[in-house]
Amino acid sequence: MKEIVVISGKGGTGKTSITAALSYLGGKDVVVADCDVDAADMHLLMQPDFSNKEKFYSGYLATVDKDKCTNCDKCIEVCRFDAISYVDGKININELNCEGCGYCAEICPEKAITLETRYVGDWYISKIKTGGTMVHARLGIGAENSGKLVAKIKNEAKTIASSEHKEIILIDGSPGIGCPVVSSLSGANYAIMVTEPTVSGVHDLKRVHQLVKKFSIPSGCIINKADLNDLITKQIKEYLELENINLIAELPYDETFTEAMVNGKTIVEYNHSSLKCKMVESWEKIK
Amino acid sequence: MKIAIASGKGGTGKTTLSTNLAGYLSKQYEVVLVDLDVEEPNSGLFMNGPLILSEDKYKMIPEWVGKCSMCGLCQQVCKFNAIVCLEDEIMVFPELCHSCYACSELCPESALPMFPQKMGELKHFRDNHLSFVESRLDIGQEQAVPLIAQTHKYIDEHFNAGFVRIMDAPPGTSCPVIEAVKKVDFVILVTEPTPFGLHDLKLAVETMKALNKKFGVVINRFGIGNDDVISYCKEEGIDILAKIPNDRRIAELYSRGELIYDKFPEFTEQLERIKKYIFTLN
Amino acid sequence: MRIAFTAKGTDWNSKIDSRFGRTDYLLLYDEDKKKIETIDNRAIANEAHGAGPQTAQKFIGLKPDILITGNGPGGNAALVLKRASVKVFIGASEMTVKEAYDTYQKNLLQEQTL
Numbered sequence: 107m108k109e110i111v112v113i114s115g116k117g118g119t120g121k122t123s124i125t126a127a128l129s130y131l132g133g134k135d136v137v138v139a140d141c142d143v144d145a146a147d148m149h150l151l152m153q154p155d156f157s158n159k160e161k162f163y164s165g166y167l168a169t170v171d172k173d174k175c176t177n178c179d180k181c182i183e184v185c186r187f188d189a190i191s192y193v194d195g196k197i198n199i200n201e202l203n204c205e206g207c208g209y210c211a212e213i214c215p216e217k218a219i220t221l222e223t224r225y226v227g228d229w230y231i232s233k234i235k236t237g238g239t240m241v242h243a244r245l246g247i248g249a250e251n252s253g254k255l256v257a258k259i260k261n262e263a264k265t266i267a268s269s270e271h272k273e274i275i276l277i278d279g280s281p282g283i284g285c286p287v288v289s290s291l292s293g294a295n296y297a298i299m300v301t302e303p304t305v306s307g308v309h310d311l312k313r314v315h316q317l318v319k320k321f322s323i324p325s326g327c328i329i330n331k332a333d334l335n336d337l338i339t340k341q342i343k344e345y346l347e348l349e350n351i352n353l354i355a356e357l358p359y360d361e362t363f364t365e366a367m368v369n370g371k372t373i374v375e376y377n378h379s380s381l382k383c384k385m386v387e388s389w390e391k392i393k
Numbered sequence: 394m395k396i397a398i399a400s401g402k403g404g405t406g407k408t409t410l411s412t413n414l415a416g417y418l419s420k421q422y423e424v425v426l427v428d429l430d431v432e433e434p435n436s437g438l439f440m441n442g443p444l445i446l447s448e449d450k451y452k453m454i455p456e457w458v459g460k461c462s463m464c465g466l467c468q469q470v471c472k473f474n475a476i477v478c479l480e481d482e483i484m485v486f487p488e489l490c491h492s493c494y495a496c497s498e499l500c501p502e503s504a505l506p507m508f509p510q511k512m513g514e515l516k517h518f519r520d521n522h523l524s525f526v527e528s529r530l531d532i533g534q535e536q537a538v539p540l541i542a543q544t545h546k547y548i549d550e551h552f553n554a555g556f557v558r559i560m561d562a563p564p565g566t567s568c569p570v571i572e573a574v575k576k577v578d579f580v581i582l583v584t585e586p587t588p589f590g591l592h593d594l595k596l597a598v599e600t601m602k603a604l605n606k607k608f609g610v611v612i613n614r615f616g617i618g619n620d621d622v623i624s625y626c627k628e629e630g631i632d633i634l635a636k637i638p639n640d641r642r643i644a645e646l647y648s649r650g651e652l653i654y655d656k657f658p659e660f661t662e663q664l665e666r667i668k669k670y671i672f673t674l675n
Numbered sequence: 676m677r678i679a680f681t682a683k684g685t686d687w688n689s690k691i692d693s694r695f696g697r698t699d700y701l702l703l704y705d706e707d708k709k710k711i712e713t714i715d716n717r718a719i720a721n722e723a724h725g726a727g728p729q730t731a732q733k734f735i736g737l738k739p740d741i742l743i744t745g746n747g748p749g750g751n752a753a754l755v756l757k758r759a760s761v762k763v764f765i766g767a768s769e770m771t772v773k774e775a776y777d778t779y780q781k782n783l784l785q786e787q788t789l
Contacts, residue, residue, distance in 0.1 A: 116433060117564055118404010122589070144565045145402035147589040164723045166472055186493055202571060202603075207493030208472045221472075247600045250567040254723040257697050261720070281403060282432055284535050285724055292746060293693040293768070304648040306408075306435040321746045322765065322785075334641075335648040359641065364617045367587050474725025477732045477755060484758070486751050489725045533750070 107267055109260075110392060111294040113279035113287060113318075114301065115310030117145065120330040121300045123363050124385075125278040126151040127372040131389040133236045136274040139263035140242035141290045143227075143251040148278055151372050154232030154240050162243060163223040164254050166206030170197050174218035181210035181219060202248050224249075229259060231266070239266050251280055253289035260293070274393060283313050291317060297325040298354065298392065303338035311342065315349065326352035328388065331359040355388045357381065394554070396671060397429075397577040399562040399570060400584060401593025406613035406637065407583045409647055411561040412439040413654045417664045419523035423556045427548055428527040429573040430563040431513060431540045437527050438650040442520025450528065451509035452539050454490045455497045457483040461504035467496035488535050513540045515547060524552070537569040545576055566600040574601075579674055580608040581634065581667070586618035591625060598629065607674070611667065614639040634670045635663040676706045678779070679739035679761075680772050685713045691775050693745025693768035695752055696727035702772060703737045712737060727752030735759040743767050743775050743784065753789045763787045 112128070114121040126148050129138045140148045168189070170181075175197050182190045182197075189203035190210060211219040227245035234240045241263045243255060263275050277294070280286035291297060297318045301311040311327070318325045327346055332339045339356070346353050358381075366376035374382045398411040408430075415426035428434040455467075455476075467483065468476045475489035476496055487510050497505045513530040528544045530537060541563075552558055562573035562580075574580050580601055584594040594610065601608045610626055615636035626633050637643075638659050646653050654661045681698035683690040692698040701714040714733055719726050731752040734742070742748075742761050745768035756763065764784040767775035778784055 116404065117402050144567065145589075145593055147402070147592055150588045150592055184494070184498070202568075205491050205493065206472055207491055207495055208470065209493050209495035209498075212470055212495060212499060245567075247566055247596075247603050248568055248571055252723040253697075253726060254720070257720060257726075283532075284432070288749060289697070292697065292749075295768070302648075305438050305650040306433075307648075309435070310433065320749075323746070331644070334644055338648060359644065361617055361639075364587055367589060368619045370588065474722055474729050477728045479732065479735065479755070479758065482758065484728070484755060486725065486728055486754075489728075489751070 107264070107275065108273060108296070109275045109277065109294045110296045110298065111277040111279045111290050112298045112300060113290065113314055114281065114299065115283065115314040116306060117281055119300045119302045119307065120363060122147050122278055123151070123367065123373065124300055124328060124330070125276065127374045127385045128389050128392070129238070129276055130236055130372040130374050131386060132238065132274055132276060132393065134238045135272055136238055136276045137263045137267045137272050138234065138238060138240040139259050139275060139277045140240065141256045141259055141280050141286065142278045143243050143245055143255060143286075144281065146242055146244060149240070149242055151367065151370060152234040152236070152240055153370070154230065154234050154242065156230050156232050158231040159228050161225055162227050162229050162255060162258070164226045164252055165224045166208060166221045167201060167224040168199050168204055168206065168208065168210050168219050169222055170199060171218045171220070172196050174216045176216055178215060180213055180215065184209045184213055229255070229262075231262060239270070241266070251286040253285040256280060256286045256289035260290075283317055287314070287317065291321050291323060294323050296392065297323045299325055299327045299351070301327060301329055301342060302331045303329060303335040303342060305338070308338060308342060308345070312345070315351070326354040326392065328354050329356045332356035334359045354391055355384050357384060394671065395558045395560065395577040397560040397562045397574040397580045399574060399580055399582055399597060400564055401566060401582070401595070401597035402589065403564040405583045405585050405590060407564065408436050408439070408561060409643070409653065410581070410583050410611060410613065410637070411559055412436050413652055413660070414664055414667060415523060415559050416652050417654045417661065418557050418668060419521065423522050425524040425526060425548065425552045425556050425558050427544060427558065427560045429541050429544060429560050431528045431530045431537050431544070431569070432563065434527045434529050436561050437525065439652055440518060440520070440525040442518045442523065442525065444516060445519050446517040448515050449511050450513050450515055450540055450543050452512045452536065453492045453494070453507040454487045454510045455485055455505035456508045457485060458504045458506065461500070461502045464501065467500055467505055470495045470499055488533050491536060492539065512536070515544060537563065538572045541569055541572045566596050570600065571604065574604065574606060578607070579671060580606050582608055582610050583613055584610060584622055585614050586612055586620070586622045588621070590618070591622050594622060594625070598631065609634045609670065612636045632670070635666045637663050676741060677703060677737070677739045678706065678741045678743060678776065679703045679734060679737055680775060681744040682772050686711070687773040688771050691743070691745055691767045691770050691772060695744050695746070695748040696730045698730060701730070701734055701737065703739055704776065725751070728755050731755035735761070743779055747787045757789045763789060
């Protein structure tokens with residue numbers, strides 16, 4: 107089984123559109139895992155049926171039993187997050203501010219505060235329009251993606267892949283360089299880095315590649331909107347060569363990506379022969 | 394006036410708008426632009442002017458004094474897995490620590506006093522009427538919220554209400570965004586007229602409503618995609634402040650780290666509309 | 676030598692788990708006693724953050740001399756392993772524990788400096 111993860115560092119490089127196109131090309135032979143939970147947009151192109159839904163819990167939330175509480179204020183004194191205050195004369199916990207550290211529960215003399223696991227969103231196993239399977243998630247407000255959620259999504263995808271004898275898991279990786287992206291990369295066999303020739307694009311490519319290197323994962327790069335700035339594209343290519351990163355494809359700045367998206371389609375389903383061709387070639391190189 | 398510029402996802406043009414709006418308004422007002430995308434601040438690429446102040450920002454973390462009874466209470470109370478008790482040593486992992494103080498204050502032997510640890514850096518630049526403040530988390534640091542909170546504090550102490558204060562918020566709808574927009578008067582949500590843009594805008598709108606924030610929308614790359622964002626805003630009664638035209642030349646200027654407003658009258662016109670809108674708010 | 680593996684199961688035929696912090700099992704082979712010990716680490720799936728150091732703590736409780744794994748531990752876990760002077764060999768993803776052990780004995784696994 108091969109685990110391929112697509113990452114980009116910053117948003118807006120076209121990572122999700124590219125991952126969706128590759129998923130389409132992989133068809134029913136791939137299991138797709140959308141780990142970009144903060145901006146989970148891939149479902150808009152893959153039409154999942156949301157057939158299997160489960161709740162996801164992560165971290166903790168303090169709750170007060172108002173009958174047991176004697177308003178001694180000890181919890182307010184220890185809380186570093188301004189999460190506890192009086193509402194209508196009763197101790198109240200502000201859910202958005204509570205970090206779930208449990209200090210208040212630990213010291214409450216009346217044992218009126220308990221720490222509960224926090225419901226942060228839902229995750230799904232869906233059939234998608236290619237006939238393949240996609241594992242994805244949706245988080246509530248203020249909830250953050252975590253290594254735990256990414257590990258969960260990837261694990262489900264792996265279980266499905268091994269029981270249905272699928273050879274490839276394609277992962278839309280999390281943005282940034284924090285815990286979720288580390289979890290996206292962990293265990294992967296190949297990383298595709300999507301970048302664009304802008305000053306910030308290059309910067310982010312280098313940062314995200316540091317991580318990939320640390321995990322000794324072989325990697326390739328797709329330069330999106332490559333003709334937007336020839337000078338920076340050239341710099342990116344020099345960097346790739348220096349670091350021994352495979353240049354998978356250079357895609358032009360092309361609004362057809364957006365047109366396809368508006369029609370709920372990936373670029374390879376859309377009538378655009380040269381872009382489609384490039385994506386097909388890319389997929390052949392990667393899979 | 395304090396305004397935040399936010400978006401449901403990255404790459405919608407949040408930085409383009411905040412840097413250009415700040416530059417444009419500074420022709421007439423005293424302006425400070427604050428980059429609160431502390432994990433990856435990049436507004437600075439578009440800003441000029443000398444550095445006038447740089448200060449390290451700290452968070453409080455526990456440090457083991459080197460000896461105790463190894464009772465293990467600290468590891469047990471830490472809900473963030475930031476403490477590991479080995480046979481003869483207690484290890485603290487600062488980047489996992491949320492500075493809740495529980496281990497430190499509950500330790501029966503006071504073996505884990507809290508010490509400031511550097512988490513990032515704040516830099517303050519000034520170019521005539523435009524000040525620029527950015528905070529950047531050190532590599533490996535994961536807690537954006539405390540640095541954002543400290544940056545807000547710096548702004549409140551150094552820039553009074555006479556300044557137009559523009560906060561460039563991190564993307565998304567999670568805790569750092571909430572912290573970034575907490576104390577502002579108005580939030581501008583930047584989106585694109587595409588299905589991805591609309592989907593992420595809806596999440597951002599839900600977040601603003603949950604926080605009881607006043608907000609409006611700016612559509613970037615107007616002309617591509619479809620009209621669904623406009624219809625959505627109409628249905629929801631959300632004001633559209635401006636529509637920035639889709640133009641490859643704007644993307645090219647951005648790729649080189651250049652400002653746009655002084656080169657593009659169509660763009661300036663949209664900034665003027667935003668200015669009029671925010672100055673008639675109360 | 677006490678040799679530890681990150682594994683998907685509890686015997687020689689189990690696959691190596693390429694992850695360290697979120698590995699399903701830790702498996703220890705004592706070469707002198709010719710015995711296997713295991714730790715079930717699956718509860719780590721409940722931890723949102725900091726899986727690496729938690730697993731590392733359990734791991735060094737096994738008193739191993741050597742770790743054989745897939746991608747290698749992340750930074751925090753590596754700090755803990757360093758304290759216990761464990762040597763780390765990576766690149767055993769896709770192998771079974773037995774295959775990984777044989778490959779290690781032939782000196783064909785890459786040592787990772789912590």
